[in-house]
Structure formats: C-alpha cells, structure tokens
Amino acid sequence: xxxxxxxxxxxxxxxxxxxxxxxxxxxxxxxxxxxxxxxxxxxxxxxxxxxxxxxxxxxxxxxxxxxxxxxxxxxxxxxxxxxxxxxxxxxxxxxxxxxxxxxxxxxxxxxxxxxxxxxxxxxxxxxxxxxxxxxxxxxxxxxxxxxxxxxxxxxxxxxxxxxxxxxxxxxxxxxxxxxxxxxxxxxxxxxxxxxxxxxxxxxxxxxxxxxxxxxxxxxxxxxxxxxxxxxx
Numbered sequence: 598x599x600x601x602x603x604x605x606x607x608x609x610x611x612x613x614x615x616x617x618x619x620x621x622x623x624x625x626x627x628x629x630x631x632x633x634x635x636x637x638x639x640x641x642x643x644x645x646x647x648x649x650x651x652x653x654x655x656x657x658x659x660x661x662x663x664x665x666x667x668x669x670x671x672x673x674x675x676x677x678x679x680x681x682x683x684x685x686x687x688x689x690x691x692x693x694x695x696x697x698x699x700x701x702x703x704x705x706x707x708x709x710x711x712x713x714x715x716x717x718x719x720x721x722x723x724x725x726x727x728x729x730x731x732x733x734x735x736x737x738x739x740x741x742x743x744x745x746x747x748x749x750x751x752x753x754x755x756x757x758x759x760x761x762x763x764x765x766x767x768x769x770x771x772x773x774x775x776x777x778x779x780x781x782x783x784x785x786x787x788x789x790x791x792x793x794x795x796x797x798x799x800x801x802x803x804x805x806x807x808x809x810x811x812x813x814x815x816x817x818x819x820x821x822x823x824x825x826x827x828x829x
Contacts, residue, residue: 617672624680632681638688639753645682646746649674653742657735662727689752692759694767 632641652670660666690698720737724730759766 613668613672617675620672621676621679624676625684629681629684633685637757638685639757641681641685642689642749642753643746645674645677645685646742646749648677649742650739650746653735653738657731657738661731689756692756692765694765697767 629641632644652674656663656667656670690701693701716737720734721730724733
C-alpha cells in the first residue's frame, strides 16, 4: 500500500513537472516577448500578481479542495513565475547602479524569499491538514497577493518615470542621479575632458586622455584611438 502511494505521488509530481516546464517554455518563447513589445513592462508586471489574486480566491474560496483546479493553478503560476514575472523583475534593475543592484537582489532574492518561504511553511505546519490549511491560509494568501499587485502597480509607474527622466537610482554622476549625456565609456571620458577644458585644467585633461588609451580592453582599441585622435 505504501509503495502504491509513493508511486502515485511520484507519477503526480512527474506530470506536474512536465506540464509546468512545457508551459514555461511556451510562455517564455511566445508570450513574454509579445507582452513586452505590445504592452510594455508596466502592464507585464501586473499580469502575475493579478493572476495570483484570482487563483488565491478561486482555490481558497470558490473551489477549495479541488485537486484538478489546484494542479492547473499551481502549474500556471509556477510557469508564469519563470517565464514572465522573473524576467520582468530583472528588467527593473536596469535604471539602478551596481551597488543598488547588489543590495536589492540580496534583500529580495536571499532574505525576503527565505523569510516568505519560512512563514508559509510555518502556516502549513501549524495547520497540519488540508482542511486546516484552507482555513488558516486563506487570509494570508489573499492579502499577500493583493500586496504584491499593489507593489507591482507602483513599481511599474516608477520604472517608466525613471526612464523618462534618464535617471539611475544610486548613481554618483550627479546629485540628482541623472546620467551624463553620453552613450558609452568613451563618451563619458570625453564629457569629463570637456568639463575640465572649460576650467583650463591641462594636467587633468592629459590624465583623462591617458585613461582613454590605457584603461580599455583590446577589443575596444578602435573607439579609443578615434577618441584620442579627436581630442588631439
């Protein structure tokens, strides 16, 4: 009897993994590029939390203890996490400095994720059975889903605002966090030279010209030579 249960559970988890991974692959290849192209990051960010709210209400309130509904819902959420939500979340780090990326990813991916999983496990352990999980897990699940939707809604608006202003969170380029009007490292060096030329500081100008030739990789030698030729 125990071996039958073990085999049945293994078969169930195998089908769950197959369905989730195939769905995730299809969503990654077709859905995510289409959503980003047609809807933009702001709307794409809101899809997963909106689906999470719907699934939480469906599985805890409308159709509790329904295994087929739970199977499809969890598989869809897991696939959406890998294929849509996580890639969209990573794009949010674009208008941030390296220091902010490091700190934010540490608190989100390490501390925050582990605390959330620990709290969820604590609720399941305290409940002890499927019936009690439905009873004690409804409010935390729905509230968490609504909170995630509110955060994604606000973050999407803030992201668009940062791009419109050309602002980098945590940047030390200026007091407002705005990037200088240059597209690459060579343009930034040229911008510094322009600044010190206005101050007639020849020593610093020569130092910056040396940076443009010495502090680049071999594959970037072409643009570096063009910059120095232009400056001289």
